[in-house]
Amino acid sequence: MKKLVKISILSLIIISLISIPLLAQNKDTVTIAVGGNSVDSAKDLANMYMEENPEINVEILETPSSSTERLDLYLQFFEAKSSEVDVYTVDVVWPGILADHLIDFNDYGAEKIIDKHFDAIVENNTLDGRLIAMPWYTDGGLLYYRTDLLEEYGYDSPPKTWDKLEEMAATIQAGEREKGNQDFWGFLWQGNAYEGLTCDALEWVASHDGGQIVNSDKEITIYNDQAIKAIDRAASWVGEISPSSVTGLQEESSRHIWQNGNAAFIRNWPYIYSLGNSEESAIRGKFDVSPLPGDEPGMSASTLGGWQLAVSKYSQNKEAAADVAMFMASEEAQKYRAIEESYNPTIKSLYEDNEVLEARPFFEDLYGVFMNAVPRPSTVTAPNYNEVSTSFFQSVHSVLTGDQEAAEALGNLQYEIQDITGFEIK
Numbered sequence: 001m002k003k004l005v006k007i008s009i010l011s012l013i014i015i016s017l018i019s020i021p022l023l024a025q026n027k028d029t030v031t032i033a034v035g036g037n038s039v040d041s042a043k044d045l046a047n048m049y050m051e052e053n054p055e056i057n058v059e060i061l062e063t064p065s066s067s068t069e070r071l072d073l074y075l076q077f078f079e080a081k082s083s084e085v086d087v088y089t090v091d092v093v094w095p096g097i098l099a100d101h102l103i104d105f106n107d108y109g110a111e112k113i114i115d116k117h118f119d120a121i122v123e124n125n126t127l128d129g130r131l132i133a134m135p136w137y138t139d140g141g142l143l144y145y146r147t148d149l150l151e152e153y154g155y156d157s158p159p160k161t162w163d164k165l166e167e168m169a170a171t172i173q174a175g176e177r178e179k180g181n182q183d184f185w186g187f188l189w190q191g192n193a194y195e196g197l198t199c200d201a202l203e204w205v206a207s208h209d210g211g212q213i214v215n216s217d218k219e220i221t222i223y224n225d226q227a228i229k230a231i232d233r234a235a236s237w238v239g240e241i242s243p244s245s246v247t248g249l250q251e252e253s254s255r256h257i258w259q260n261g262n263a264a265f266i267r268n269w270p271y272i273y274s275l276g277n278s279e280e281s282a283i284r285g286k287f288d289v290s291p292l293p294g295d296e297p298g299m300s301a302s303t304l305g306g307w308q309l310a311v312s313k314y315s316q317n318k319e320a321a322a323d324v325a326m327f328m329a330s331e332e333a334q335k336y337r338a339i340e341e342s343y344n345p346t347i348k349s350l351y352e353d354n355e356v357l358e359a360r361p362f363f364e365d366l367y368g369v370f371m372n373a374v375p376r377p378s379t380v381t382a383p384n385y386n387e388v389s390t391s392f393f394q395s396v397h398s399v400l401t402g403d404q405e406a407a408e409a410l411g412n413l414q415y416e417i418q419d420i421t422g423f424e425i426k
Helices: 002-016 036-052 066-079 093-099 120-123 147-152 162-177 195-205 223-235 245-249 251-259 272-275 318-328 333-339 348-352 354-360 368-369 384-401 404-423
Strands: 030-035 059-064 087-091 134-140 142-146 183-188 263-268 289-291 304-311
Touching: 030 036, 030 066, 030 318, 036 059, 036 251, 036 318, 036 333, 066 087, 066 093, 066 195, 066 318, 087 093, 087 318, 093 304, 093 384, 093 404, 120 134, 134 318, 134 333, 134 368, 142 272, 147 162, 162 183, 183 251, 195 223, 195 384, 223 384, 245 384, 245 404, 251 263, 251 272, 272 333, 272 384, 304 318, 318 333, 333 348, 333 354, 348 354
Parallel strands: 030 059, 030 087, 183 263
Antiparallel strands: 087 304, 134 304, 142 263, 142 289
């Protein structure tokens, strides 16, 4: 059944590709695979590039919003050595998984510009000296909160601990429901069984001093008292300060609830800042952003996120594809996305750009959050990270849905990861 589903997904994508005029068969066309909330700005950047390079036609292929589904689709393209897609948008944890299928940007002049980007992201995208992906934007999980509601209920600042968040979320939720809004919730997050849950759960664990699943010495550390405490705590939110449906929520589905004015707090990525302040938003001008809470003050943890641009080695037009990718990762393009959609640049100078800071003042305040975020164990577990992450988020999801206790789930998980990686259990 799984193979049939995969074939069906790939067939639908190929049908959509056939409908794109002059696709990869035309050497002057570059096709970019993009998904989720990045599609609109990718189209804008494609138009900007074509204005400067009228001899190149850039097409956007929309892919699934879920990063897990998108990776599965990419692997199908690569397994088929397909030339239909030239440029892929790549999650920060995928370079080790996809390296064998991607070109080295150093062969196309990237060494002249790459030092403008943050060193840690460049290092993440470099394997065996090959720069296999250009940084596009960086990310970190943040806590958004309703400033109007905090003031109304007597709170003068956002919570610095999970205990305080639970208290504030429950108080505001009860008060709003007494006013008649039975759809109001205290705290929203991403609890579906997908890569987004790995991000959320890693923040819970790290902010309780529970480690990072697998450490840099290739030791499996996830089964410990603090990690168990963190996952059990999150499970206690479900149906209390978070809706029971949170175990099916992803970034966009949780954002819509938040943006409609039905939550006091939400954990999400920086991109929702500009959307929350759009003209049609019910919470425009009524929220702010802060670091996520910790088990104790100062223990905040934010999962490193972000996306890169990579060129398929099966592309029939690698030079043009590399040029398009480097333009989309350029200072001009990143500044546009920072101002228009609050994406965090990977180019260091843009954090001192007056126009960027005027549009997104919180960039300066949360600079340390983004630059010191907690990485997922993608490099140390490559090329098996996807399997490790899947085992992790499925185990956590089973706790959130009440199928297992955290101690049982994480105890079993450590052996699953050992089977996948061959690493020792600490």
